[in-house]
Amino acid sequence: MTTPLAAQADDLVKIYGKGDTAVRALDGASVAIPAGTFTAVMGPSGSGKSTLMHALAGLDTVDAGRVRLGGTDLTALDERGRTLLRRERLGFVFQSFNLIPALSAAENIALPLTLAGRTVERAWNDELVATLGLAGRLHHRPSELSGGQQQRVAVARALIARPDIVFADEPTGNLDSRTGDALLDFLRHAARDLGQTIVMVTHDPRAAAYADRVVFLADGRVVAEEDDPTADAVLSRMARLDAPARIGR
Ligand code: ADP
Numbered sequence: 001m002t003t004p005l006a007a008q009a010d011d012l013v014k015i016y017g018k019g020d021t022a023v024r025a026l027d028g029a030s031v032a033i034p035a036g037t038f039t040a041v042m043g044p045s046g047s048g049k050s051t052l053m054h055a056l057a058g059l060d061t062v063d064a065g066r067v068r069l070g071g072t073d074l075t076a077l078d079e080r081g082r083t084l085l086r087r088e089r090l091g092f093v094f095q096s097f098n099l100i101p102a103l104s105a106a107e108n109i110a111l112p113l114t115l116a117g118r119t120v121e122r123a124w125n126d127e128l129v130a131t132l133g134l135a136g137r138l139h140h141r142p143s144e145l146s147g148g149q150q151q152r153v154a155v156a157r158a159l160i161a162r163p164d165i166v167f168a169d170e171p172t173g174n175l176d177s178r179t180g181d182a183l184l185d186f187l188r189h190a191a192r193d194l195g196q197t198i199v200m201v202t203h204d205p206r207a208a209a210y211a212d213r214v215v216f217l218a219d220g221r222v223v224a225e226e227d228d229p230t231a232d233a234v235l236s237r238m239a240r241l242d243a244p245a246r247i248g249r
Contacts, residue, residue, distance in 0.1 A: 006070065091163035
């Protein structure tokens with residue numbers, strides 16, 4: 001039996017600007033994300049990583065191609081449809097945490113459910129809080145938490161509604177390496193043991209090595225994939241992708 005796909009992008013094209021200054025940020029990008037896997041997206045700066053993630057997450061539209069999330073054709077939805085789908089089926093973790101300063105950690109975690117008018121599933125909430133080591137911090141405001149703690153709150157918030165996919169954009173970018181490693185360990189655990197689908201954009205080969213698979217972008221296309229990546233394998237692949245750009249400069 002093949003694993004069902006959580007998301008699939010076919011031949012995505014995204015063009016910014018017009019005429020001579022037009023940039024093809026995505027130029028035929030295709031990728032399939034099996035459910036319950038942890039996928040890292042890598043590529044040189046400007047290769048289209050953010051644009052691809054925004055397209056997969058319905059944060060932005062594309063000029064051609066199709067994005068499916070489970071059975072839903074995202075590219076056929078209007079802005080309101082995409083907003084609802086993001087709220088109900090997706091989770092997000094950003095480099096800058098993006099917590100609400102006036103809310104406690106517990107309230108920040110519950111926010112996606114509060115906004116959707118749903119109640120917190122106590123057992124799941126407690127499991128996330130315990131696994132992420134947040135039990136003693138629930139009544140603190142974000143400003144009273146360390147960067148690592150804030151990011152763990154952001155991860156709990158992303159998972160609380162059991163989304164179809166969690167999108168993480170450089171989630172360890174603002175963390176020291178030990179705190180970052182602990183967070184990546186948790187993301188791997190969430191995929192392997194809890195069945196959570198995770199897509200993470202990163203430029204760090206060490207971070208990518210925590211994923212089940214790395215998808216490499218260059219010039220707006222997926223040009224390679226690596227299963228069970230090691231940091232060394234990712235690094236050498238990235239060096240090859242970077243080389244032509246360096247020579248051209
Ligand atoms: P990456 O995340 O891999 O660094 P991006 O997806 O941010 O790459 O960008 C891909 C290309 O699209 C780059 O050439 C970038 O300059 C261009 N681009 C991205 N966003 C915009 C925008 N809003 N307007 C114009 N060009 C953009």
